[in-house]
Amino acid sequence: MPEANLSLKVLPIVPEDQLYPLVDQVIKMIHDSGLNYMVSPNDTTIEGDLVTLLDLVKKAQELCIAAGAPRVISMITIDYKPDGVSIDEKICSNHS
Numbered sequence: 001m002p003e004a005n006l007s008l009k010v011l012p013i014v015p016e017d018q019l020y021p022l023v024d025q026v027i028k029m030i031h032d033s034g035l036n037y038m039v040s041p042n043d044t045t046i047e048g049d050l051v052t053l054l055d056l057v058k059k060a061q062e063l064c065i066a067a068g069a070p071r072v073i074s075m076i077t078i079d080y081k082p083d084g085v086s087i088d089e090k091i092c093s094n095h096s
Contacts, residue, residue: 005046006048012071013071013073014067035047060072
């Protein structure tokens with residue numbers, strides 16, 4: 001079981017018509033990582049080990065800069081539990 005969930009909101013400082021295409025590139029990079037993830041309207045939540053997840057944040061920043069954003073603001077939320085925590089257990093409606 002993954003030890004962490006990381007929710008990432010990436011806001012590259014680019015013209016509005018470039019914003020969603022660039023965010024889509026970040027989501028594709030997350031998809032290509034092979035990790036379990038869930039996209040919502042405001043952020044993307046990813047499961048994995050903490051080191052890998054933090055590396056994805058770094059890659060997201062670098063991807064945006066390489067695509068021409070002069071600045072990137074990212075907000076992250078981390079839920080870490082050494083014994084494991086999954087997206088499914090947090091959104092399951094059958095909590096006891």
